[in-house]
Amino acid sequence: MLLRVDHASDTPLFEQVAASVRTGAATGRIRPGDRLPSARDVAASLDVNLHTVLRAYQDLRDEGLVTMRRGRGAVLTEAASHLEQIHREVLDLVERARALGLSAHTLASFVKEIADDR
């Protein structure tokens, strides 16, 4: 199955769904132009509310990773084609920070601060 979710996890369901899609795109399981499974299908197969899935999809749209139109579904954009490369760079940076005694949480707060400023 493409998308997975852990109901016992402390990270929000919609965030897990979004993360699944990003990972799927970063590993090439989903490609630009591909349509994501419909929100209702995902909701049914993950035993999650429709709204929760749509919330995840909308976040991905806000990031520019998918386009959405009713009747047509959610489609992966060209921007997603570089996810793999960027994801690798993020891993490298986390590793480098770690070597300097800095946690991923510190990095996360830096990135978040930059992200929120726009």
Next chain:
Amino acid sequence: MLLRVDHASDTPLFEQVAASVRTGAATGRIRPGDRLPSARDVAASLDVNLHTVLRAYQDLRDEGLVTMRRGRGAVLTEAASHLEQIHREVLDLVERARALGLSAHTLASFVKEIADDR
């Protein structure tokens, strides 16, 4: 003043306080070995509750950026000496991602996912 806070902002106060300290360390205004102003002083001068400041300090401790002991206060660790370099690398990465059509939010979610896995 070293620490600043915007009561009207939508980001939590304790997070703003923590971010102030990180920025202060990244710009060399605070150095390893320096003691942060006492939580009570900060609370009074920012018109914020003591708990709010301590929450920020504790987060920084969890990240390994400060050590805390009662009677002595919160002291910046050696790890903080590399904050400037890492912060610059984060800015570079955000820039590179942006050039590929990826938002800082996408990056943030990657980093957060890595950070939460530990």
Next chain:
DNA sequence: AAACTGTTTGAGTAGTTATATAACAGAGGC
């Protein structure tokens, strides 16, 4: 028309955030 798709609206619940007050306990100066 029928069967899909996302969109919108509304609402309930749970968790987070910030506050306040108080008592506790280690560290250091006098």
Next chain:
DNA sequence: GCCTCTGTTATATAACTACTCAAACAGTTT
């Protein structure tokens, strides 16, 4: 020793936000 500084812990509470759910709505495709 005593006083005052420091963070720590406990308890309570109000306001707010996040999260989830349900049902009706409106384009798109077949």
